[in-house]
Amino acid sequence: MIENEVDLVRRCLNQDESGMRGFIDQFQGMIFGLCFRMLGHREDAEDVTQEVFLRVFRNLHRWDQKRPLKPWLMTITSNRCRTALEKRNRRPSQTEFISDITSEEVRGNPVELAEELQLAIDKLREEYRLCFTLFYQQEFSCVEIAEILDCPEGTVKTWLHRARNELANHLRRRGINPKVEHELHRI
Numbered sequence: 001m002i003e004n005e006v007d008l009v010r011r012c013l014n015q016d017e018s019g020m021r022g023f024i025d026q027f028q029g030m031i032f033g034l035c036f037r038m039l040g041h042r043e044d045a046e047d048v049t050q051e052v053f054l055r056v057f058r059n060l061h062r063w064d065q066k067r068p069l070k071p072w073l074m075t076i077t078s079n080r081c082r083t084a085l086e087k088r089n090r091r092p093s094q095t096e097f098i099s100d101i102t103s104e105e106v107r108g109n110p111v112e113l114a115e116e117l118q119l120a121i122d123k124l125r126e127e128y129r130l131c132f133t134l135f136y137q138q139e140f141s142c143v144e145i146a147e148i149l150d151c152p153e154g155t156v157k158t159w160l161h162r163a164r165n166e167l168a169n170h171l172r173r174r175g176i177n178p179k180v181e182h183e184l185h186r187i
Contacts (some may be wrong), residue, residue: 005069012060024053030070030138031077037133038081039088040122048084052077074138075148078130085126113176120170128163131156 008026011019031052035045055076063072121129127149134140134148135156142160146153 006065009060009063009065009069012057020057027070027073028053031073034074034077034133034138035081037121037137038078038126038130039084040118044084044088048077048080052080055080068144071140071144071148074134074140075150078134078148081130082126116171116174116176117167120167123170124163124166128159128166131159132163132167135160 008019008023012023028049032045032049035048035052036042039045039048052073056073059076063069121132124132130149131145134145135142140148142153142156145156149156
């Protein structure tokens, strides 16, 4: 049973250990999923997920109970991921190996298509990738994403549109059957 968010937060604020475990259990998948999609590396995503929970527990008293908790958590998560990406970009760049997948190998193989799509998602501009992830994988509305990213709803819609176009173009350049493009709208 998923506990009421307000009650769960109250328990956390009272330093109730089982409440804190319950909080982590309830939101860890969502937070780790966003971190992994934004950062693209499991270890980095695990580290940032831990940072997010530390920050959340330190600032839980600041959460406005009149507003939904998930967008507040996603805002903290996206900010921590951005910080991690900035730190990563300051490091010397590492050559990343991208395998050459021919169109014959990808056709009919959903696992390889998913891998190719993930490569394309990883290449998106940060804003596009974040919007795409929040919308398609975390299932937030454009209004909620606008709140999380502190930008106009129209901007979110534009970024989503551009992300879909860039993903479709990437797949086309990689020789993947254009019929696959409609899958992007179902992700």
